[in-house]
Amino acid sequence: xxxxxxxxxxxxxxxxxxxxxxxxxxxxxxxxxxxxxxxxxxxxxxxxxxxxxxxxxxxxxxxxxxxxxxxxxxxxxxxxxxxxxxxxxxxxxxxxxxxxxxxxxxxxxxxxxxxxxxxxxxxxxxxxxxxxxxxxxxxxxxxxxxxxxxxxxxxxxxxxxxxxxxxxxxxxxxxxxxxxxxxxxxxxxxxxxxxxxxxxxxxxxxxxxxxxxxxxxxxxxxxxxxxxxxxxxxxxxxxxxxxxxxxxxxxxxxxxxxxxxxxxxxxxxxxxxxxxxxxxxxxxxxxxxxxxxxxxxxxxxxxxxxxxxxxxxxxxxxxxxxxxxxxxxxxx
Amino acid sequence: xxxxxxxxxxxxxxxxxxxxxxxxxxxxxxxxxxxxxxxxxxxxxxxxxxxxxxxxxxxxxxxxxxxxxxxxxxxxxxxxxxxxxxxxxxxxxxxxxxxxxxxxxxxxxxxxxxxxxxxxxxxxxxxxxxxxxxxxxxxxxxxxxxxxxxxxxxxxxxxxxxxxxxxxxxxxxxxxxxxxxxxxxxxxxxxxxxxxxxxxxxxxxxxxxxxxxxxxxxxxxxxxxxxxxxxxxxxxxxxxxxxxxxxxxxxxxxxxxxxxxxxxxxxxxxxxxxxxxxxxxxxxx
Ligand SMILES: Nc1ncnc2c1ncn2[C@@H]1O[C@H](COP(=O)(O)OP(=O)(O)OP(=O)(O)O)[C@@H](O)[C@H]1O
Ligand SMILES: [Mg+2]
Numbered sequence: 001x002x003x004x005x006x007x008x009x010x011x012x013x014x015x016x017x018x019x020x021x022x023x024x025x026x027x028x029x030x031x032x033x034x035x036x037x038x039x040x041x042x043x044x045x046x047x048x049x050x051x052x053x054x055x056x057x058x059x060x061x062x063x064x065x066x067x068x069x070x071x072x073x074x075x076x077x078x079x080x081x082x083x084x085x086x087x088x089x090x091x092x093x094x095x096x097x098x099x100x101x102x103x104x105x106x107x108x109x110x111x112x113x114x115x116x117x118x119x120x121x122x123x124x125x126x127x128x129x130x131x132x133x134x135x136x137x138x139x140x141x142x143x144x145x146x147x148x149x150x151x152x153x154x155x156x157x158x159x160x161x162x163x164x165x166x167x168x169x170x171x172x173x174x175x176x177x178x179x180x181x182x183x184x185x186x187x188x189x190x191x192x193x194x195x196x197x198x199x200x201x202x203x204x205x206x207x208x209x210x211x212x213x214x215x216x217x218x219x220x221x222x223x224x225x226x227x228x229x230x231x232x233x234x235x236x237x238x239x240x241x242x243x244x245x246x247x248x249x250x251x252x253x254x255x256x257x258x259x260x261x262x263x264x265x266x267x268x269x270x271x272x273x274x275x276x277x278x279x280x281x282x283x284x285x286x287x288x289x290x291x292x293x294x295x296x297x298x299x300x301x302x303x304x305x306x307x308x309x310x311x312x313x314x315x316x317x318x319x320x321x322x323x324x325x326x327x328x329x330x331x332x
Numbered sequence: 333x334x335x336x337x338x339x340x341x342x343x344x345x346x347x348x349x350x351x352x353x354x355x356x357x358x359x360x361x362x363x364x365x366x367x368x369x370x371x372x373x374x375x376x377x378x379x380x381x382x383x384x385x386x387x388x389x390x391x392x393x394x395x396x397x398x399x400x401x402x403x404x405x406x407x408x409x410x411x412x413x414x415x416x417x418x419x420x421x422x423x424x425x426x427x428x429x430x431x432x433x434x435x436x437x438x439x440x441x442x443x444x445x446x447x448x449x450x451x452x453x454x455x456x457x458x459x460x461x462x463x464x465x466x467x468x469x470x471x472x473x474x475x476x477x478x479x480x481x482x483x484x485x486x487x488x489x490x491x492x493x494x495x496x497x498x499x500x501x502x503x504x505x506x507x508x509x510x511x512x513x514x515x516x517x518x519x520x521x522x523x524x525x526x527x528x529x530x531x532x533x534x535x536x537x538x539x540x541x542x543x544x545x546x547x548x549x550x551x552x553x554x555x556x557x558x559x560x561x562x563x564x565x566x567x568x569x570x571x572x573x574x575x576x577x578x579x580x581x582x583x584x585x586x587x588x589x590x591x592x593x594x595x596x597x598x599x600x601x602x603x604x605x606x607x608x609x610x611x612x613x614x615x616x617x
Pocket of ligand 1: 019020024025044045048049050089198
């Protein structure tokens with residue numbers, strides 16, 4: 001499968017989808033390199049599911065174009081279907097049937113004969129730790145088991161591109177970790193994964209590139225590292241012994257770091273961002289200089305921590321900039 | 333559902349750790365077999381419908397209790413009044429009641445399609461590289477089984493009550509075959525509504541609105557000659573009335589070629605129109 005490395009699994013430009021008056025997707029461009037995990041990150045209603053459904057040939061775009069491994073998603077939909085699998089946000093398996101029956105059904109639809117389909121189902125159930133639950137109806141599965149059977153159903157035939165729409169929403173931490181491990185193994189075998197998520201740490205953990213979407217548009221994209229450095233290198237969190245010294249501490253921090261300083265609700269705490277590029281110095285070096293200056297100014301620091309910028313901050317920073325109330329009204 | 337809860341708690345997911353060897357090996361061996369034919373994909377979906385009957389047998393309630401109720405109710409309600417005796421009336425009524433009940437239960441096709449879509453399982457089917465109509469054709473093949481079960485129930489009850497078809501076994505089987513073939517075609521009306529309407533409730537509502545006039549304003553209960561002219565005109569063009577006449581003639585051992593032809597043609601036209609509309613909606617959804 002390494003033949004696709006370096007190629008593009010998905011290339012989309014200006015995809016648009018409108019439902020009545022709701023502009024669900026208003027011009028999305030994506031370039032997903034083959035053989036990687038690509039994260040699509042966005043809040044509720046951002047248009048993630050709609051975008052995925054268009055790329056998986058379930059919805060016809062109202063505008064724009066996209067190809068999957070070079071095949072047009074509208075004109076060559078059948079060729080695209082031969083290469084992709086979708087694990088939808090809402091269970092895309094039959095809850096009335098058992099785990100085995102679901103996998104055998106799909107195996108048959110992919111062209112296996114009955115014995116082949118049964119063998120494949122048993123292998124998959126084993127690999128996903130579902131052998132004991134094989135003959136139970138899926139509606140009696142726990143949330144984590146349901147996700148696993150859903151993913152298993154997507155790889156009966158190893159797809160070249162796998163869409164996972166919010167694969168860990170609603171799962172407990174252990175089940176979430178299982179899904180993450182599964183995704184890592186799948187991508188290590190050469191399958192490209194497009195994963196949508198609302199969780200920033202999930203995109204950070206799994207994806208080598210991320211597109212942040214909001215209100216149907218891509219508002220930023222890049223590696224997790226690039227996105228973080230676009231916001232800053234991190235932040236210093238400082239707790240003082242004496243609340244009366246806070247105004248002075250704020251002045252010192254603004255002078256040494258040259259960035260915004262936030263006064264926390266707690267009267268003794270304040271947080272300063274550290275800019276990444278400008279000074280050319282590392283975050284730790286800048287932070288230690290700031291501490292030094294605080295001590296020199298006679299300010300007692302009780303506690304101190306250096307925080308990595310989280311994708312949360314990235315996301316808030318990005319959506320703040322692009323928030324557009326008039327668009328919101330049109331969409332509503 | 334209470335019995336299922338303790339099972340959930342003891343689920344073995346606790347112990348599960350995905351391994352690169354196990355999962356990797358499964359992924360490496362997942363090659364693509366040749367694509368299934370249109371027929372084989374449809375039959376596989378038919379098998380799914382059978383499995384659903386196995387797991388959710390309540391759905392057979394619609395094809396058993398409802399027809400039994402209809403047969404008993406109308407035989408004894410109208411039997412004495414219309415024909416003087418229930419035994420005589422039954423010879424006329426039973427084929428009509430059979431048609432009416434089976435045509436009525438076609439509407440569950442639309443409800444089934446609608447709930448499948450709600451649940452997202454159709455999303456997976458629609459991303460498979462298979463003959464596109466096969467999911468719907470398969471669902472309808474499953475429904476054909478339900479129609480056969482319903483027909484058996486009604487005919488058995490009829491025989492118990494005193495229905496003695498002159499056409500014998502052959503006549504009855506041919507009648508049922510024609511009815512089932514027509515119902516298969518007719519069901520595409522409901523697949524269209526199932527795809528088109530938002531909720532299960534609205535599918536039910538529309539189905540009733542269409543089915544009540546089509547089945548009652550017909551020759552199921554009485555000979556249309558007693559009806560006012562405008563109503564006779566409607567009955568004349570009502571495909572259900574022609575189906576009833578055709579089935580009645582087959583079961584009575586006096587096949588009416590004209591009515592049978594009318595039925596086959598109207599079934600074909602319905603299939604062509606609503607099958608096309610359904611597939612157009614299905615592809616665009
Ligand atoms: N079939 C539909 N009909 C009408 N509106 C729709 C339809 N599907 C989605 N929308 C609307 O389009 C917008 C984007 O929805 P979408 O499901 O793509 O968002 P999402 O990013 O997947 O959100 P979530 O995180 O909640 O899953 C929403 O405003 C939604 O209400
Ligand atoms: Mg979604």
